[in-house]
Amino acid sequence: MVPAIQFKDVVKVYPLKAGDVTALDHISFEVEHGEFIAIMGPSGSGKSTLLNMMGCLDTPTTGDIFISGIGVRSMSDTELTNLRRDRIGFIFQYFNLFPLLNIIENVSFPQMLKSQKRVDEKKAVEVLRAVQLEERLYTHTPLELSGGQQQRVAIARALINDPDILLCDEPTGNLDSKTGASILDLMTELNRKGSTIIIVTHDPRVAEYTDRTIRIVDGRIAE
Secondary structure, eight states: OOOSEEEEEEEEEEOOTTOOEEEEEEEEEEEOTTOEEEEEOOTTSSHHHHHHHHTTSSOOSEEEEEETTEEOTTOOHHHHHHHHHHHEEEEOTTOOOOTTSOHHHHHHHHHHHHHSSOOOHHHHHHHHHHTTOOGGGTTSOGGGSOHHHHHHHHHHHHHTTOOSEEEEESTTTTSOHHHHHHHHHHHHHHHHTTOEEEEEOSOHHHHTTSSEEEEEETTEEOO
């Protein structure tokens, strides 16, 4: 089986007036389907750039990236958008929910982008139940929910289109330790059911939930 994610000698250079900055320096690794991985490293080490590359939000200067066997370097912007929409779910530290939409509408939004038609509310309810959000909250807006409840909604939204991969950027960074642990327990359960999950974090307690840790320092994977 082809890996969920494969980096082959990836370099990312950002040209700046003060001099070029090499954010990723000849990175190579693979993530297999069904893995649960933490990416750790100090500030400025290249973690965010690595996550952006895995999420097809940016493309390498040199080298190749494959998502479920699909090479991304030669893809058009439209093709990259469709790949992100159909194969990758994003979970962020700040939730990024729409404040004027209720919970069902927030979760259904990626469906609307994909189909351009009426959404399947039954599927939205299904994923909200999977993340254990109380049904009485489905018609509320995000600002009426706690941080932990909002993160559950964000996870449900990431799951709505059945992605191959979940990419998580400090998903417990804005939560207290107890709520953060419950979110990590939920992600562990999603992983047991087959989701491939990559978490970027600075917190070693988060990494304890994962199968392995990729450490990045100065744009390189630390052996």
